[in-house]
Amino acid sequence: MKKPFIIPVFIPHAGCRFQCAFCNQAAITGVKRRIISPEHLRILVNGYLRYNGQQRKPVQIAYYGGNFLGLQNDDILMLLREADQFVKAGTVDSIRFSTRPDTVTHERLDMVSSFPVSTVEIGVQSMDDGVLTAARRGHTAADTEKAAKYLKARGYTVGMQMMTALPGSDEDKDIDSARKIADLAPDFVRIYPTAVVKDSLLARWYDEGKYQPLSLEAAVTLVKKIYFLFREKGIPVIRMGLQASEDLDKGISLVAGPYHPAFGHLVFSEIFSDMASSLLREAGDIAHRTVSLRVNPRSISKMRGLRNRNIEILKSEFHPDSINVIADTSLGEEEVRIEK
Numbered sequence: 001m002k003k004p005f006i007i008p009v010f011i012p013h014a015g016c017r018f019q020c021a022f023c024n025q026a027a028i029t030g031v032k033r034r035i036i037s038p039e040h041l042r043i044l045v046n047g048y049l050r051y052n053g054q055q056r057k058p059v060q061i062a063y064y065g066g067n068f069l070g071l072q073n074d075d076i077l078m079l080l081r082e083a084d085q086f087v088k089a090g091t092v093d094s095i096r097f098s099t100r101p102d103t104v105t106h107e108r109l110d111m112v113s114s115f116p117v118s119t120v121e122i123g124v125q126s127m128d129d130g131v132l133t134a135a136r137r138g139h140t141a142a143d144t145e146k147a148a149k150y151l152k153a154r155g156y157t158v159g160m161q162m163m164t165a166l167p168g169s170d171e172d173k174d175i176d177s178a179r180k181i182a183d184l185a186p187d188f189v190r191i192y193p194t195a196v197v198k199d200s201l202l203a204r205w206y207d208e209g210k211y212q213p214l215s216l217e218a219a220v221t222l223v224k225k226i227y228f229l230f231r232e233k234g235i236p237v238i239r240m241g242l243q244a245s246e247d248l249d250k251g252i253s254l255v256a257g258p259y260h261p262a263f264g265h266l267v268f269s270e271i272f273s274d275m276a277s278s279l280l281r282e283a284g285d286i287a288h289r290t291v292s293l294r295v296n297p298r299s300i301s302k303m304r305g306l307r308n309r310n311i312e313i314l315k316s317e318f319h320p321d322s323i324n325v326i327a328d329t330s331l332g333e334e335e336v337r338i339e340k
């Protein structure tokens with residue numbers, strides 16, 4: 001799948017009839033307004049188009065952060081018409097949006113069918129009804145199954161977002177959810193470890209001792225397992241971890257939990273650490289020798305880990321004199337080869 005140049009337009013909480021326990025979109029996105037005005041939308045999109053210096057294609061306007069198909073009809077039509085003007089002018093190729101599964105109905109899909117919408121992302125979060133109830137999602141796993149069926153029948157590219165360690169969940173339930181999501185054959189997925197965001201219901205539960213988030217290490221390992229599950233089924237994982245934002249990075253909107261601005265990188269680093277570790281184990285005694293790990297040039301930082309953490313771990317486990325990481329274009333992006 002060719003990576004699109006996405007112009008994100010946040011419509012925080014817009015169209016939400018529910019308040020999910022974990023969510024405070026204004027805190028996550030830093031955007032306080034609900035529906036963007038047409039004028040502001042045009043300024044925003046034009047700004048991004050200027051930024052797309054290398055003319056990366058395809059270009060998509062993406063409505064994120066709310067429940068798109070839950071908006072008032074007038075708002076849906078205004079946002080689609082505005083985006084469609086850019087498509088007609090040839091500067092944008094298509095539109096995408098994220099929405100709740102229970103808002104994907106034939107009536108709503110008929111309404112958007114005349115616009116150049118190519119991709120719909122569904123906020124699945126979990127396929128366990130008990131977890132969905134505990135997280136106050138207000139929909140069931142059956143709603144997701146139905147939404148996937150409707151969207152696929154109309155030829156949309158379908159993305160699914162899932163969360164790990166929601167209230168009432170555990171590793172088995174999260175992995176089972178991932179399996180059920182994979183069975184629905186989405187075109188791509190995003191995995192978000194639950195973080196406790198300021199002014200969310202979850203923040204209150206955390207304060208009251210009713211919810212405990214995973215540590216960063218545990219969240220990385222769990223997401224790694226889920227990543228493998230999707231990879232085995234050939235389903236691209238296009239994001240792991242919340243989108244970095246200034247407020248989250250500064251800790252202004254984060255109360256607790258496994259947020260890291262480079263969460264996906266941490267997952268890949270652990271995957272490379274595991275691969276290198278098992279190769280070094282098979283290699284026999286390498287104590288006091290120099291070892292080289294060959295990886296694709298794009299994977300060097302994943303092999304090293306943040307601040308060389310992987311190299312330090314491998315050194316303390318296997319005691320070589322040194323470990324070199326060498327770029328090797330003959331290798332795939334998820335391969336490691338050892339040279340003693």
Ligand code: SF4
Nearest residue numbers: 016019020023065066
């Ligand atoms: S997670 Fe989505 S549906 Fe739930 S409150 Fe937040 S924006 Fe609305």
